[in-house]
Amino acid sequence: MQxxxxxxxxxxxxxxxxxxxxAVSLVIVVTYDRANSMIWLFLGLTLLFLVYTMxxxxxxxxxxxxxxxxxxxxxWRGWRWELRxxxxxxxxxxxxxxxxxxxxxxxxxxxxxxxxxxxSQDGDRGVASPDQADQEASAAEGAAGLGDGWxxxxxxxxxxxxxxxxALPQFTAIARRxxxxxxxxxxxxxxxxxxxxxxxxxxxxxxxLQPESSLG
Numbered sequence: 162m163q164x165x166x167x168x169x170x171x172x173x174x175x176x177x178x179x180x181x182x183x184a185v186s187l188v189i190v191v192t193y194d195r196a197n198s199m200i201w202l203f204l205g206l207t208l209l210f211l212v213y214t215m216x217x218x219x220x221x222x223x224x225x226x227x228x229x230x231x232x233x234x235x236x237w238r239g240w241r242w243e244l245r246x247x248x249x250x251x252x253x254x255x256x257x258x259x260x261x262x263x264x265x266x267x268x269x270x271x272x273x274x275x276x277x278x279x280x281s282q283d284g285d286r287g288v289a290s291p292d293q294a295d296q297e298a299s300a301a302e303g304a305a306g307l308g309d310g311w312x313x314x315x316x317x318x319x320x321x322x323x324x325x326x327x328a329l330p331q332f333t334a335i336a337r338r339x340x341x342x343x344x345x346x347x348x349x350x351x352x353x354x355x356x357x358x359x360x361x362x363x364x365x366x367x368x369x370l371q372p373e374s375s376l377g
Contacts, residue, residue, distance in 0.1 A: 162233075163331070165225045171328035172217055179214030186210055225325065227335055232316075234323045244321045248342035253317035254350060256336060256357040260310040312357065314339065333361050 186207040193200050222237040231247035312327040314336050325332060340358040343350055350358075 162226045162228045165227070165330050167220050167223060167328050168330070169221070172221055175217040175220075176214070179210055179217055182210035183207065183214055220328075225329060225335075227331075227338070229338075232335065234325075244323050246316055246318045246320055246323065248338065249346065250318040250320070251316060251339065251342045251346055251348070252319065253315070253322070254339055254343040254348060254354060255313075255315040256340075256354040256361075257313050257315075258310055258357055259313065312336070336361055 186203050189203045190200065190207055193203060219236055219238070224235045226233045226235075229248075231245065231250075234244045234246070236242045312332070313324055314326070314332070315322065315324045316339055317323075325335065327333075329335075336358065340350075340361075
C-alpha cells in the first residue's frame with residue numbers, strides 16, 4: 162500500500178496567498194475606525210483568509226494510502242482523523258475541473274466540455290480533426306496538473322466522504338481506479354464526471370492503473 166502526501170511545492174502558493182491576505186486584512190481591522198460599518202467587511206475577509214490558510218494546513222497533514230481494495234485518508238485535525246473507503250463499497254463519485262480564469266465556453270467543470278471536445282456516448286470517436294486533437298491534448302495536460310486548472314475528486318461510501326485534488330501524487334491513477342470501481346458498482350455518474358474520466362483515460366499510460374508496492 163502506497164503512502165502519498167501533497168508536496169509542499171504544490172501548497173506554497175496557497176500558503177502565500179492565505180497568509181498575505183490574512184496579514185493585510187488583520188492590519189486593516191486593527192487600524193480601522195471601529196465606528197465605520199466597513200470594518201465588518203474586513204472582519205469577514207480576515208475570517209475567509211484564516212479558513213483558507215487552515216484548509217491548506219489540513220491538506221499538508223493529509224496522508225492517502227491506496228491499493229487494489231480501496232484507500233485510507235488520514236488527517237490531523239487536532240486529533241487523528243481517518244477514513245477507510247473500499248472500492249467495492251463506493252457509492253458516489255464526482256470529478257470536477259476548475260480553471261483559475263473566467264471562461265465563456267460551455268461545459269464548465271468538464272475538461273472536454275470546457276475545451277470543446279466531444280465524445281459519443283457509445284465510445285465511438287471516429288477520426289479526430291487536428292483542432293479536436295489539440296483540444297483533447299490540452300485537456301489531458303490540464304488533467305495532469307500541467308495546465309492552468311486543477312481537478313477535484315469527491316468520493317463517498319457508507320463510511321464517509323473525502324475530496325482529493327490533482328496536486329496529490331498519483332491522483333490520475335487513483336481517479337481512474339475509482340472510476341473503474343464506480344462502473345463496476347453500477348453508479349450513475351453525471352456527464353461532467355464521465356467526460357473528465359474519459360480525459361484521464363487518454364492521458365494515463367496502462368501502467369498507471371496498477372499501484373506499485375512502494376514509492377520510488
